[in-house]
Amino acid sequence: MNPDRHARTMLPIPDRPLPGLTTYDAKDPETSYPPIEPLRPPSGAPNVLVILVDDAGFGSSSVFGGPCRTPNAEKLAAGGLTYNRFHTTALCAPTRAALLSGRNHHSVGMGSITETATSAPGNSSLRPNTKAPLAMTLKLNGYSTAQFGKCHEVPVWQSSPMGPFDAWPSVGGGFETFYGFIGGENNQWDPSLYDGTTPVEPPATPEQGYHLTEDLADHAVTWIRTQKALMPDKPFFVYFAPGATHAPHHVPQEWADKYAGAFADGWDVQREKTFARQKELGVIPADAQLTPRHAEIPAWDDMPAELKPVLEREMEVYAGFMEHTDHHIGRIIDTIEDLGILEDTIIYYIIGDNGASAEGTLNGAFNEMANFNGMAALETPEFLTSKIGELGSPSSYNHYAVGWAWAMDAPFQWTKQVASHWGGTRNGTIIHWPDGITDKGGLRSQFTHVIDVAPTILEAAGLPEPTMVNGVQQSPIEGTSMLYSFNEPAAPERHTLQYFEMFGNRGIYHKGWSAVTKHRTPWELVGGALPAFDDDVWELYDGSVDYSQAHDLSTEDPHRLHELQRLWLIEAVKYNVLPIDDRGAERLNPELAGRPSLIHGNTQLLFPGMGRLSENSVLSIKNKSFSVTAELDVPDGGANGVVIAQGGRFGGWSVYVKDGLATFVYNVLGIHEFRIVASRALEQGRHQVRMEFAYDGGGLAKGGDVTLYYDGDEVGSGRVGATQPMIFSADETTDIGFESGTAVTADYEPATSRFTGRIHWVQLDVGVEDADHFIDPEERFRIAMARQ
Structure with a gap:
């Protein structure tokens, strides 16, 4: 077997040309270069398939x-x-x-x-x-x-x-x-x-x-x-x-x-x-x-x-x-x-x-x-x-x-x-x-x-x-x-120390023994008070005779338990586990959690063709008043299709046009659907279509009143009885001018959901009142410049 000639501890492997004679004429008999060899692992390296x-x-x-x-x-x-x-x-x-x-x-x-x-x-x-x-x-x-x-x-x-x-x-x-x-x-x-x-x-x-x-x-x-x-x-x-x-x-x-x-x-x-x-x-x-x-x-x-x-x-x-x-x-x-x-x-x-x-x-x-x-x-x-x-x-x-x-x-x-x-x-x-x-x-x-x-x-x-x-x-x-x-089969184990931690639930394994404490229950997602970390009750198990952690020995061997608790703390410091964080809703808020957010302020301007925007890529309209304004060109014979949709069949909302009528649907978890339809069809030409949602307030998941406008004139109103307070979907997204994934409403299918007219722009606003129910070009320009 030829020894591996690569210095593989530095990646990418450095290119190291070998010194030697450089001839003037490639036809010179002394001209000699080794053939180009594609990079390969050492001889005998296996294929690898990891299934998870x-x-x-x-x-x-x-x-x-x-x-x-x-x-x-x-x-x-x-x-x-x-x-x-x-x-x-x-x-x-x-x-x-x-x-x-x-x-x-x-x-x-x-x-x-x-x-x-x-x-x-x-x-x-x-x-x-x-x-x-x-x-x-x-x-x-x-x-x-x-x-x-x-x-x-x-x-x-x-x-x-x-x-x-x-x-x-x-x-x-x-x-x-x-x-x-x-x-x-x-x-x-x-x-x-x-x-x-x-x-x-x-x-x-x-x-x-x-x-x-x-x-x-x-x-x-x-x-x-x-x-x-x-x-x-x-x-x-x-x-x-x-x-x-x-x-x-x-x-x-x-x-x-x-x-x-x-x-x-x-x-x-x-x-x-x-x-x-x-x-x-x-x-x-x-x-x-x-x-x-x-x-x-x-x-x-x-x-x-x-x-x-x-x-x-x-x-x-x-x-x-x-x-x-x-x-x-x-x-x-x-x-x-x-x-x-x-x-x-x-x-x-x-x-x-x-x-x-x-x-x-x-x-x-x-x-x-x-x-x-x-x-x-x-x-x-x-x-x-x-x-x-x-x-x-x-x-x-x-x-x-x-x-x-x-x-x-x-x-x-x-x-x-x-x-x-x-x-x-x-x-x-x-x-x-x-x-x-x-x-x-x-x-x-x-x-x-x-x-x-x-x-x-x-x-x-x-x-x-x-x-x-x-x-x-x-x-x-x-x-x-x-x-x-x-x-x-009987080789002594080499991985003898391992910490565990998730949402405050924590444990330590060391040479057969484990010390553990459960801090919170997974299915209790909202409500309920959590104990202080120092008040969590720890258990002790001897894995050499207790494979399934069935017999708690914490009262029989408190000294060993305390040793393992200290060892957990040492490992936690070593691997960035501290500070332990059992917060719930606070960690969903980027500002409170301290992570970056793509969206800032209370306005977002979107354009046709944008799609697959995750909920973290779009202004959050949950638990608050908001409006959607779209500037559209309606062709001769009227328009159909989605203007903007967020979420899908299992929760979300959509502004769309069906049979020429602007429509807003709010779908709560696929269980309740609230629909508000304009009283008259959009005529040919350029229009601003606006939906305003006035949130009831007083807590999460409340309903609100909806009003529809064409060019600042009211054309419809109705009621949304409830809303989703935390998340619409783990996989559905927001799309402009069409809807991907599943449809928010059975009024259209994603495959045929593309808007048949032309969308110039769509603007989301939260907590902003507009007495004219209309966005003029100067206002839109000012908002765009303010976001630079």
Whole structure:
């Protein structure tokens, strides 16, 4: 084997021409130059596929004893290794940032999700340039790199069409190809997609059989085939991160129907079934204990009888969703096998970026945005029952009940967001690499963490950890390579110390022991007083004999507990965890949180063709009076189409023209729709169309009076009974002159929503009264200049 001639600790690898004879004439026999050699990793570097399933608990998949059939995960486990003490951060964006950097989530600024970023270094959502991502390191060492699916690591003020794109996968993230979405979740039937940094529309409709997971798998399969057809000697790094199985739980009906009747016994019994199956499979120790249900989680027997069919269907849909996801992951694995490179590909199949999600309320949700707006009470048992047949379909934005999340985290306590307990952070993981693993079907129980993935891949590829990337000196990777455990089942664990923290829930692991404290309950999003951090009650567990954290030893061994509490504090200082931040609504406000905001002042001018504007890119009109003014040219025969729309089918508002009549619709969570229509049609020519909303005040989510104007003259009025106070959507956007995604109202379809006249401009104003109900050119010019 030829020794690697590259100095790979400095990236990009410096070009160092060899000194030698330079001849005058190229025909001179002494003329000699070495051939140009494309950059490649060291000989023997494997292909890499990292699969990260979203929002899946340890006890959800069949490979770890759960009820959701995952035959492709089982196949990989039979030929590879199963890790039953692999951990995440308890939340999606932090886990992803940690996985892709090899550093703890606070070290790369991702203490929580991007939408709650603050100016504190550990919560800024800004990855320091001293911590280059794994994909960048691999690309600069000669790997082909591609990401398909979810990216929730872009700071919200950088998520507009103007970027900057430094934190996007295909620019600063190191991925040469990116096809997927930016944000925490997406509609599986009608997603907001990007190809690189360019917005693209899905290639088909739900009626034509479109589903996001299948689309992502199609792109991954095509990319892998193309890469091997054109560069067979160059290894790849593919990161496949579908939006599944995060809510909304969207799946073709036939996949959900496979589980009809499977969950009639409820979540308490399901948890016991899973626990028994886990022991039968040997994925948990024979002496492991099933932890009890906490009082905050209702018993199945205590749920209303009339609601149980809905609750059953929620879980059937989720199970079908996970099996469907595993099926399409299997297509990618089959492609690698068909190309004859499975032996030389290291595959991580991480089943969950955190524990199962308990963000769906105690009853579940038809539209999970209701809970995020503090309006879950609108979804009464009667309403949910009326929607049972639509769960999982394009008309839903559904989530399952808290009890199912708890069941999917068997045998552990708690769920996603609860970083203190293994239910939030322990995720079943499989590693498959025939060329590097001899113990086929083996079980590994060394403590491991998501920050260990990057150093494992680097060691497997024979690559050093870089000390300099793009001219910036790098801080050390904080994870520990797992390679030592691949062929040594009893090797002593090397990752012996790890802190955990999320929204004040915190814990510490050290040499088998864990000290933990739960500070807040995930599904209690609004209201309720939180204890002072110093008043939180800590628990102590001995992991050498208590796999599931079932026996609290804090009173038996208080000295050890205090030692671990101090150790947590030391680690928290080391990795930018402090100050601990359990604030809620304050962190959603950019000014209070201290993060940048794209929009300033009380006026925003928008132009036709602008679209895919996230809620952070548009003036917030929530819980206040506002107006929309648009200057339009109406053609002969009248106009139709959208002037401006924000949100979509599951909540939002729109100003549009239908049959020549200006119309304003406010859609509350897809449950209530308020429509105000002008009394007469717009005539041919140039006009200003204005909608004024006078907010009632007196709190959040109140209604208001609406008045419509043509050129300053009133042409219609009406009433909006209620509004959404916090968020319209996690994935729908604002568009000018058309609507992408789903439609706010059934009065039009996105495909035919383009305004048929001409829009000159659209202006949003909040809290500004205009007695003339008209914006003259001088006023608009003054506003434009004031924003320079």
